[in-house]
Amino acid sequence: xxxxxxxxxxxxxxxxxxxxxxxxxxxxxxxxxxxxxxxxxxxxxxxxxxxxxxxxxxxxxxxxxxxxxxxxxxxxxxxxxxxxxxxxxxxxxxxxxxxxxxxxxxxxxxxxxxxxxxxxxxxxxxxxxxxxxxxxxxxxxxxxxxxxxxxxxxxxxxxxxxxxxxxxxxxxxxxxxxxxxxxxxxxxxxxxxxxxxxxxxxxxxxxxxxxxxxxxxxxxxxxxxxxxxxxxxxxxxxxxxxxxxxxxxxxxxxxxxxxxxxxxxxxxxxxxxxxxxxxxxxxxxxxxxxxxxxxxxxxxxxxxxxxxxxxxxxxxxxxxxxxx
Amino acid sequence: xxxxxxxxxxxxxxxxxxxxxxxxxxxxxxxxxxxxxxxxxxxxxxxxxxxxxxxxxxxxxxxxxxxxxxxxxxxxxxxxxxxxxxxxxxxxxxxxxxxxxxxxxxxxxxxxxxxxxxxxxxxxxxxxxxxxxxxxxxxxxxxxxxxxxxxxxxxxxxxxxxxxxxxxxxxxxxxxxxxxxxxxxxxxxxxxxxxxxxxxxxxxxxxxxxxxxxxxxxxxxxxxxxxxxxxxxxxxxxxxxxxxxxxxxxxxxxxxxxxxxxxxxxxxxxxxxxxxxxxxxxxxxxxxxxxxxxxxxxxxxxxxxxxxxxxxxxxxxxxxxxxxxxxxxxxxxxxxxxxxxxxxxxxxxxxxxxxxxxxxxxxxxxxxxxxxxxxxxx
Numbered sequence: 001x002x003x004x005x006x007x008x009x010x011x012x013x014x015x016x017x018x019x020x021x022x023x024x025x026x027x028x029x030x031x032x033x034x035x036x037x038x039x040x041x042x043x044x045x046x047x048x049x050x051x052x053x054x055x056x057x058x059x060x061x062x063x064x065x066x067x068x069x070x071x072x073x074x075x076x077x078x079x080x081x082x083x084x085x086x087x088x089x090x091x092x093x094x095x096x097x098x099x100x101x102x103x104x105x106x107x108x109x110x111x112x113x114x115x116x117x118x119x120x121x122x123x124x125x126x127x128x129x130x131x132x133x134x135x136x137x138x139x140x141x142x143x144x145x146x147x148x149x150x151x152x153x154x155x156x157x158x159x160x161x162x163x164x165x166x167x168x169x170x171x172x173x174x175x176x177x178x179x180x181x182x183x184x185x186x187x188x189x190x191x192x193x194x195x196x197x198x199x200x201x202x203x204x205x206x207x208x209x210x211x212x213x214x215x216x217x218x219x220x221x222x223x224x225x226x227x228x229x230x231x232x233x234x235x236x237x238x239x240x241x242x243x244x245x246x247x248x249x250x251x252x253x254x255x256x257x258x259x260x261x262x263x264x265x266x267x268x269x270x271x272x273x274x275x276x277x278x279x280x281x282x283x284x285x286x287x288x289x290x291x292x293x294x295x296x297x298x299x300x301x302x303x304x305x306x307x308x309x310x311x312x313x314x315x316x317x318x319x320x321x322x323x324x
Numbered sequence: 325x326x327x328x329x330x331x332x333x334x335x336x337x338x339x340x341x342x343x344x345x346x347x348x349x350x351x352x353x354x355x356x357x358x359x360x361x362x363x364x365x366x367x368x369x370x371x372x373x374x375x376x377x378x379x380x381x382x383x384x385x386x387x388x389x390x391x392x393x394x395x396x397x398x399x400x401x402x403x404x405x406x407x408x409x410x411x412x413x414x415x416x417x418x419x420x421x422x423x424x425x426x427x428x429x430x431x432x433x434x435x436x437x438x439x440x441x442x443x444x445x446x447x448x449x450x451x452x453x454x455x456x457x458x459x460x461x462x463x464x465x466x467x468x469x470x471x472x473x474x475x476x477x478x479x480x481x482x483x484x485x486x487x488x489x490x491x492x493x494x495x496x497x498x499x500x501x502x503x504x505x506x507x508x509x510x511x512x513x514x515x516x517x518x519x520x521x522x523x524x525x526x527x528x529x530x531x532x533x534x535x536x537x538x539x540x541x542x543x544x545x546x547x548x549x550x551x552x553x554x555x556x557x558x559x560x561x562x563x564x565x566x567x568x569x570x571x572x573x574x575x576x577x578x579x580x581x582x583x584x585x586x587x588x589x590x591x592x593x594x595x596x597x598x599x600x601x602x603x604x605x606x607x608x609x610x611x612x613x614x615x616x617x618x619x620x621x622x623x624x625x626x627x628x629x630x631x632x633x634x635x636x637x638x639x640x641x642x643x644x645x646x647x648x649x650x651x652x653x654x655x656x657x658x659x660x661x662x663x664x665x666x667x668x669x670x671x672x673x674x675x676x677x678x679x680x681x682x683x684x685x686x687x688x689x690x691x692x693x694x695x696x697x698x699x700x701x702x
Contacts, residue, residue: 025527031526031527034524034525034526034527035526035527035528037520037524037526037605038520038524038525038526038529039526041516041517041519041520041524041605041609042516042517042520042521042532043516044512044513044514044516044517044573044574044575045513045517045536045574045575045580047574048513048571048573048574048575048576049535049536049539049574051554051574052547052551052571052574053539053542053547055550056546056547056549056550056551056554057542057546057547059550060546060547060548060549060550063549063550070553070557116371119364119367119368119371120368122364122368124361124364124365124368127368130368130369130372132688133372133375133376134371134372134375136375136379136681136684137375137378137379139630139677139680139681139684139691140379140382140677140680141633141634141651141652141676141677141680142634142636142652143634143636143651143652143655143656143676144382144655144673144676144677147655147656147659147669147673148378148381148382148670148673149378150659151381151385151666151669151670152378152381157394157396157398159377159381159398162396162397162398165397166397190374191374191375191378194375195695198692198695198696199695199696202696247541247543250543251543251544251545253637254636254637257636257640257656258636258656258659261659261660262656262657262659262660263660278545281545285548285549285552286641291549291553294549295549297545298543298545298546298548298549299546301543301545301546302542302543302545302546305541305543306541309541
């Protein structure tokens with residue numbers, strides 16, 4: 001971050017434990033007018049932040065300690081919602097379904113995106129055409145893509161199972177089978193990973209050619225160059241995509257909602273295998289009208305996401321290479 | 325030894341007879357390169373099928389006739405009945421095994437497995453044949469490859485459910501309205517905020533910037549319930565576009581961050597020079613910075629459109645009556661019906677996807693740039 005080139009930047013206040021406070025502000029007429037201008041420019045966000053983030057956060061935190069059915073006033077119950085959640089089987093099921101996606105689908109998607117990017121980075125004629133083909137599905141709207149996969153994976157007349165049948169494989173029931181519903185959704189996710197591929201591709205193109213050539217001179221083969229140079233060089237991208245992918249996956253909702261056919265009693269079917277965290281939260285809030293309970297779930301989600309993010313950042317220190 | 329291995333600077337130095345070796349080396353490396361390129365191409369195409377086939381299947385299904393959608397096994401190209409005009413009616417043509425041999429007859433109707441046919445050469449006479457005798461098909465429809473464009477108007481003119489009183493045209497229009505105002509709000513609100521974070525120095529700015537970045541980590545579910553109750557109950561805006569549009573007018577972390585990164589690349593000296601000339605921050609912002617920022621504004625426009633057009637959860641929470649549905653909501657509703665008309669559903673899905681694909685081909689660079697900006701390390 002650039003230094004503020006104003007006089008107030010001189011006296012940096014030092015505290016024990018190396019904690020630095022921002023420089024003490026010397027209030028002059030200039031800083032006052034700057035502050036006024038700054039606040040005026042920030043006004044859209046400041047109002048939005050208070051109305052759509054800060055205030056709702058406080059309120060939802062309060063709701064999480066109440067029983068609240070939206071019609072009557074919230075009734076304070078202390079930690080009851082959180083205690084109830086601990087013994088709620090569906091809560092644990094939704095959490096484990098979501099963890100399945102976070103732990104399997106996100107890394108798998110990243111790995112596949114990376115491989116696709118490596119393919120698209122090869123010097124091959126018609127490469128720009130292939131790049132468009134790989135990318136295009138990622139801009140298909142979620143609802144359209146999900147419906148398309150319901151059709152493709154139709155157990156009886158779907159394209160996938162009839163193609164499998166042609167090579168002698170008896171295809172699964174996909175979204176109707178508790179074992180296969182999540183893999184079906186993972187396939188859908190991988191179909192639309194074009195954005196991640198593009199990010200990896202631009203990362204691959206940023207790897208200095210001199211580095212690759214030097215390794216080549218030293219006799220490193222293709223795989224060694226990939227493993228010792230390319231993968232470390234794109235590790236910041238991997239970390240970034242891992243974190244954003246994980247945060248997104250914890251909030252996985254639209255696809256699961258669409259495969260239920262919009263039937264509220266069908267949400268999370270078959271056998272609760274697609275009851276993801278956000279789906280169960282939605283159910284609690286808008287189907288059972290347990291707004292307090294749902295708020296408690298939302299706060300637990302926030303804390304889980306925080307812990308995972310910090311953990312990833314901490315662990316990644318050792319595995320991430322930042323050039324420059 | 326050297327002649328068998330692909331060209332490598334190391335081997336070249338060890339070669340005994342440089343002249344012949346270099347020639348054979350060149351040849352073998354060309355062969356190796358040829359196979360490598362075949363292999364690379366093969367892999368790229370093979371993986372590419374995974375991306376291309378579902379997309380193609382959506383398009384091809386959208387063009388299929390009703391009989392062809394459930395044809396088993398599925399055929400790639402859409403087929404439709406061959407029709408002939410008999411007595412002023414377009415009737416499907418069948419091959420029928422009759423006592424006088426196989427004939428081509430037009431089908432009038434089927435009642436309980438019995439078909440009423442007309443011979444196109446003798447239109448006055450009606451003939452009755454069973455469609456199936458035991459396992460043997462007596463009458464088989466004659467099909468030809470034919471793209472049924474009619475599916476598109478059929479899909480757009482219908483509603484997501486029978487009797488909803490709104491068609492997919494209405495959903496399409498609603499999606500456009502919401503996307504348009506979301507874009508306007510996003511551009512108007514995020515630019516000044518990003519400018520302040522990039523160019524105005526004032527006490528507390530950096531703390532506020534950390535706060536705005538921190539909001540990126542906040543899952544939407546935490547604020548969802550109070551925001552829903554605020555719009556729905558406090559303001560009474562339920563079942564309207566306002567809860568979907570209004571928040572766009574109050575800036576968001578992602579766009580502010582993207583814009584700020586861009587604004588910081590505009591030379592500070594230009595702004596300073598204007599300041600010396602007595603320009604206000606607002607003038608610098610509107611007269612210097614914004615005109616130089618068209619690429620990033622284009623990126624924001626495209627991505628906001630993508631987001632608003634795609635959004636499912638927002639409309640699901642706030643819109644109830646079908647006349648207010650967006651395309652995403654309408655399509656989901658259509659898919660939830662007991663009997664799904666797949667060709668029309670895929671036609672509607674295609675129409676839903678089309679604006680984005682068109683936008684992509686017109687602004688390919690903007691798309692790719694935006695993805696790199698929002699998605700790469702920082």
